[in-house]
Amino acid sequence: MKTLEYSYETSAGSGSGIREFDEPSTEVTFKIMGNSGNGAKVIEDEVVQINVKWDDFEESFELHNKSK
Template sequence: MKKIFTMLFIIMVLTACGTNASNKDYNTETSKEENNAETTKKDTKSETTKKDTKSETTEHNYQFIGESEHWEAIYSYKATEIWGGNGKQTTHSSKDNYVLTLKYKGSLEELSSMKNLEYSYETTISSGNKREAYPDPPSEKVFKTSGSSVNGAMVGKDEVIKVNVKWDGFEESFELHNKDK
């Protein structure tokens, strides 16, 4: 019995030493990648190892931009994916959030007669819309909507997001594309 415990102890010590060397190499590669990365990262990955489990985390950070004659929009998307497992079973979890910012390109005075605004977006995995009524003239020309999900489908970096804007008898549609493409 002593021999088994001694062997297990030696294996644990040797495994721990090997992990430090691997982490050193991984950390060196990660540092090089971080130094070469732009301010807005597209995808980043990190790995952690625990007893009999291994997980990999991927961060997604995309900005989709586009405009029409009267409007411009930015769809900011951030997501985290975690893949894990213990050799027998693979696990996956994710969480994400987005902010759609819509901006009128003209002056605020041009919107002073606006009574209704409706805007919508559509991706391959989701869609949303927002309606606003203005009994008084709007005080800003920037409009936002946002949302989030857990363990849902995720927006891809090659996504084309369709935006539609209606205001007081006018309507414009346009597409948003990943600004890093």
């Protein structure tokens, strides 16, 4: 994997990012740390739409609150 792109959408806003790799990544988990100045939070029962692209592949999925 040389390039990892992601985007997400919530009622509080949306975001995206790109990570580029010079050599194959050994990471299997990626964390996104936000720095929102307004402290916006996602509604408890909201479904978050996620889109991920890596090299020539693409996947979309939804995140649901597992306690619901």
